[in-house]
Amino acid sequence: MDPFWLNPIIAFFCGIFLSFFFRKVNARIQGRRGPLIIVPQSLHDINHSKVLQPLYDILKLFSKKTIIPTAARSLFILSPVFAFLCAFTACFFVPVAGIAYVYPFSLVILFYLLMGELLFEIVGGIASGSLFSVIGGVREVELLLANELPFILGTFALAISYNTLSIQEMMGFHILTNPFAAIALFLAILVKLHMKPFDISEAESEIVSGLTTEYNGKLLGLLDATKIIMLFVLVALFAGLFLWVPATGLAAWFIFLAGIGATVLMLAIVHSLFSRFRIDQATRWLLKVPLALSIIAVILAVVQRYVL
Amino acid sequence: MSLSKIFMKKSPWVYHAHAGGCNGCDLEILACSGPRYDIERLGIKLVASPRFADILLVTGPVPLHTKPFLERVYAQTPDPKRVVAMGACGCSGGVLVDDENYSIAGPVERIIPVTVRIPGCPPKPEAIFEGILKAMRSF
Numbered sequence: 001m002d003p004f005w006l007n008p009i010i011a012f013f014c015g016i017f018l019s020f021f022f023r024k025v026n027a028r029i030q031g032r033r034g035p036l037i038i039v040p041q042s043l044h045d046i047n048h049s050k051v052l053q054p055l056y057d058i059l060k061l062f063s064k065k066t067i068i069p070t071a072a073r074s075l076f077i078l079s080p081v082f083a084f085l086c087a088f089t090a091c092f093f094v095p096v097a098g099i100a101y102v103y104p105f106s107l108v109i110l111f112y113l114l115m116g117e118l119l120f121e122i123v124g125g126i127a128s129g130s131l132f133s134v135i136g137g138v139r140e141v142e143l144l145l146a147n148e149l150p151f152i153l154g155t156f157a158l159a160i161s162y163n164t165l166s167i168q169e170m171m172g173f174h175i176l177t178n179p180f181a182a183i184a185l186f187l188a189i190l191v192k193l194h195m196k197p198f199d200i201s202e203a204e205s206e207i208v209s210g211l212t213t214e215y216n217g218k219l220l221g222l223l224d225a226t227k228i229i230m231l232f233v234l235v236a237l238f239a240g241l242f243l244w245v246p247a248t249g250l251a252a253w254f255i256f257l258a259g260i261g262a263t264v265l266m267l268a269i270v271h272s273l274f275s276r277f278r279i280d281q282a283t284r285w286l287l288k289v290p291l292a293l294s295i296i297a298v299i300l301a302v303v304q305r306y307v308l
Numbered sequence: 309m310s311l312s313k314i315f316m317k318k319s320p321w322v323y324h325a326h327a328g329g330c331n332g333c334d335l336e337i338l339a340c341s342g343p344r345y346d347i348e349r350l351g352i353k354l355v356a357s358p359r360f361a362d363i364l365l366v367t368g369p370v371p372l373h374t375k376p377f378l379e380r381v382y383a384q385t386p387d388p389k390r391v392v393a394m395g396a397c398g399c400s401g402g403v404l405v406d407d408e409n410y411s412i413a414g415p416v417e418r419i420i421p422v423t424v425r426i427p428g429c430p431p432k433p434e435a436i437f438e439g440i441l442k443a444m445r446s447f
Binding site for chain 2: 031204
């Protein structure tokens with residue numbers, strides 16, 4: 001039996017390195033250094049290397065006190081926990097170097113878990129009683145509604161061409177056979193991870209931090225850990241569906257790591273090159289371009305399967 | 309040294325609390341996160357809300373009408389926290405030092421406890437960096 005129960009641990013630690021890589025690429029494109037890999041001698045009392053910076057951030061947040069606002073309801077405390085549990089469970093269904101919980105409908109389960117994570121984040125933000133969180137929540141719901149269609153259609157194109165709903169059975173190097181689905185899913189991942197053209201719901205210069213405005217201390221640490229696991233889950237889903245060459249053992253790990261590295265590189269380049277959409281522009285654009293691409297992808301899959 | 313202090317030192321998040329300054333210091337803080345000085349090299353991050361912050365970087369002489377807000381920002385920052393008073397105004401009141409000034413509630417240290425002061429009008433980015441490092445090491 002495959003050791004799929006190791007997936008969340010791999011997801012967390014891989015996610016930390018991916019997050020570091022993301023920050024580094026982002027900084028290099030902007031002409032900065034980013035978190036240093038080797039810290040100079042004079043600062044060795046602080047740290048020797050900043051590669052684990054996202055982990056330090058999370059551990060620091062867990063070692064701080066937590067302030068609960070008086071206006072907050074009990075869901076303010078509960079929903080980060082549920083969001084973390086959703087992301088944690090999603091790790092079992094996403095193939096890590098080909099290893100995942102074998103279940104014939106894993107794609108559908110993954111959809112609901114990814115959506116559940118965002119929904120709990122929205123519920124927690126709105127329960128905090130801050131107006132910034134409410135504005136962020138409204139924007140997030142709008143993005144979620146506009147984004148689910150291309151995300152689901154893009155992955156269902158592969159489900160149609162393989163006649164299965166299990167992620168493991170539809171893995172492959174599909175960026176060549178169905179590039180439209182790859183682009184649609186890539187854009188959907190950008191929205192789900194709140195990256196630059198679509199970071200409308202946590203726009204720092206407009207609404208402080210959107211849904212997470214009132215979170216601090218341990219609850220913010222939990223949300224950060226959720227974010228890191230979500231980054232890994234979505235990137236691994238993309239790498240598994242579009243950048244995977246069937247292999248076993250060490251070769252599988254090599255291909256998997258190369259795939260997730262390439263995906264994060266692309267995400268970081270897009271994140272650093274674009275500025276933010278307005279919410280109306282974003283929803284209109286999402287319902288225009290990625291939706292059209294995903295419908296083309298579905299038509300292509302149908303043609304490949306039933307006509308050719 | 310307890311475990312939490314080690315992690316506090318490794319990832320300080322800075323909130324810039326603007327308390328009636330003239331924007332000179334603010335521009336130097338922006339220069340800090342630019343390509344030349346880049347505070348992200350050491351994992352320091354400028355955050356948008358005092359809820360996320362470990363270090364408050366206060367600029368300006370704190371006018372009377374800003375005083376309650378500064379106190380509230382300090383209360384909203386979760387413990388452990390440090391305050392860095394920045395610029396001549398933040399350290400001592402600067403050109404607004406006169407005790408009979410009707411609109412100034414005094415330098416930052418009269419309102420909230422200050423750990424590190426960064427003098428200069430405005431301080432150079434190197435000085436800001438050094439001040440944040442001192443506050444980091446004091447955790």
